[in-house]
Amino acid sequence: MYDLFDKFYENVIKYNLINPKENIVAGISGGIDSVVLFDLLVRLTDVMDYSLYVAHINHGVRGNEADRDEQFVEKLSQKYHIPFYSTKVDMNGYAREKKISSEEAGRILRYGFFRKILNDIGGGKIAVAHNKNDQAETVMLRIIRGTGIDGLRGMQFLTQDIIRPILNMKRNELEEYLIENRLEYVEDYTNVETIYQRNKIRLELFPYIEDNFNPNIVDSLYRLSKNAQIDSDALDEIAEKKYNLLVKKIDNNSIIIEGASLNKEVPAIKNRIIRKAIFCLCDDIIDIEQKHIELVADLLGKNMTGKSLNIAKGIVARISYGDLHLELADKQKETALKEKELSIGKNIIEELRLELMIEEIDQKDIKYNLINTKYFDYDKIEWPITLRTRRESDIFYPLGLGGKKKLKKYFIDKKIPQEERDNIPLVCDSNNILWIIGYDISDIFKITNRTQRVLKMQYQKY
Template sequence: MELLDRFKDYCVENELFATSDKLLLAVSGGRDSMLMATLFLKAQINIEIAHCNFGLRGQESDGDEALVRDFAQRHKVPFHVKHFDTVSYAEMHKISIQMAARDLRYAWFEDLSRELSCRYIAIAQHKNDHIETVLLNLTRGTGLQGLQGIKSKRDNIIRPLLFLTAAEVTSAVEELKVPFRDDSSNFSTKYARNKIRLDIIPQFESLNTDFIDTMDKNIQRFQENYVLLQSFIDPLRSQLFETDTEGRWKIKKEDLSRQNISLLYALFEPFGFSKRTLEDLIQTLEAESGRIFESKEYQLLLDRTYVLLKKKDRLATELEVSEDATVINWLDKTFEILLSEHTEICPDVQVAQIDYNRLIFPLKVRPWQEGDVFYPLGMRGKKKLSDYFVDRKISLFDKKAIPIWVNGNGDIIWISGYRLDDRYKITDNTQKVLTLVCK
């Protein structure tokens, strides 16, 4: 069967896209992505090309960009390029250059695909990449989920070359005379994936010449076993994990204490918690509430009778509010800021009416801090915010996401959505009212 027919059949069998869809192709200039672009052109699919220039290899990077740009222009395909300061991003986020490049490119692909109304983003990974991913996961420690390799389709990301081995890609590029450039960094074994590709896999192939195909069949069986396991785990997870209005989950401590660690690992596997973290959780179930356990993207909070689970929030920062501000955004909340002379009281807890003449600008909006105190409206004396949150049974998860409005002199003005500070209430002597409306 000709390569183009195999390509079309693979896309149809795996329902990667409809022929009417517009696709965004991630094209680096290497042989894999250039072959993918060539096959899409031959299949007459509506495509646009995106190229990332990470600026890591000087003239080499610019040469890659020039090759892809020329290819797109010759074939009258819309071309998009983005230049990144990859090193600065990696240093800022304290991650590796490879991880920084991955984060930057996928974020841009997502934004660009929405802007261009592209249904899917096509990535040119092949069967060898699939095998390398499994071997890399094994070296780092993984469960059955990590043995599934690369999915041909996940959300809006498709990988239409997974039916080809690296050798078949090379052969096809030569036969079709596809232009490409080799990335010199792909030949450096200082990167773990390259070491697996250049050193480890050839050793396996010396034992089994069909190692890639054998591993591909193994992964298919891993995937089938994973589906079978999930048919048992998913109903149990739905039974134990209660959802709340905030899209979080809560699990009764007593229910968790009944499960063995292997079952717990399977239940929490989609959230990325290690077995050791779950063992620590079980050992501290009866300890004082407030302890937090983390995976890369999720958090578990030990509460009174429940263990709470949620996706990590964006980092809450301190925001200055100038005297002329009318609208500000803080995390997922928007505040309207109004100035008037109306002193009629509004009972809505999402509205704060403040004596304007007591304010010192700029104001600040920030998360709760240890040691914060305020004078609750209608009460005598001050109270620690931590004690106030305990009285209101507000969990550590929730209190970190509550906006605290602070005056220029450091006084707390308003715990947004909960309580105004008594010192800043409007009185019979108030001439101007600053109204904050939380949405």
């Protein structure tokens, strides 16, 4: 006799969804899909040694019904002695506050709660009850909104810390399992309301397509998602290698990509590189559509220095000296560096997350091949020395130039983006700039055959 558990167990093993001794937090609403998932996970504890937890979130939109659902899931958990966690949130209030849809607000609050539990119990994965029908609805919704091949992939069995063990099971399979095993569940009336796009697809669009075009539309869209995944994975592998070659600078707030080379890539690869960079910054690309990627690619193609574009998720794209800069809009202004006196030994500059080591060494110990290390004629320095950022009147004597140059002109010649210039650290003595960290030292303080004492400065980010 066919048992849905066999299919479930095959998914767990094939996609490496659950490992021995691992913690699994199951998001259980009390509806058919989640009750079946819960039952399958409980049965799995008989053949696999792992820890199961149940999480339920009351979205605060259905009054007494929502309270009933919470009590139902709690009793279900107690029946099998499974630890139960619940919370109540104001989904609609959060949506208004963040100016996002109720669906997006619910998703953010749910996964935020699930991950808090994971953090409290020492890590693990989150199990959710997305099934084949959900996959078809997701793909159709993305087609309607406008998507590329990545969007057609839909959801995956394993995405970071989220597992979907019943993703390849149709809703009618779950209903049959529920009946055969005499499982109880609760109804959510919002599932039959057509105020949500996903509900409209399930309740109106799919039945119309099934009656007039394709009775197997769910299976067809699921196959489309699998085929798209195969092609997308191959392109991703190529794009990943290109991305690692083209990224010039990356930190928590910004990414700089070599523009000329990126612009030469075919659109399929170029768009993936841009998408990956955006994902690295915001860690969530649910609101990033194909049109946003194409706008960034178009901005790059025009190669207009100083031109910028605000895209979704608070990310700004701009072109500077031919390179593509992607930045978090609310973090573009870095913390201003206050002038700091430096001393022999280790100097910590917290604003820049910079460690600067200063020490006197013998001339025979100089190693000029170290990029982050510079050497100075100790006796030419007028102490104290300080670390600061640029001033309007700054003059610099670049090594090997044989003369002076306004610091502003030096930055322009080095093609340093204007918005970065105020944050570049300068090591200075009483009268001159010794070192523009990350760039040149002053010709005044270079080591010569007359040098008696050597001062070594070495920096590193932390």
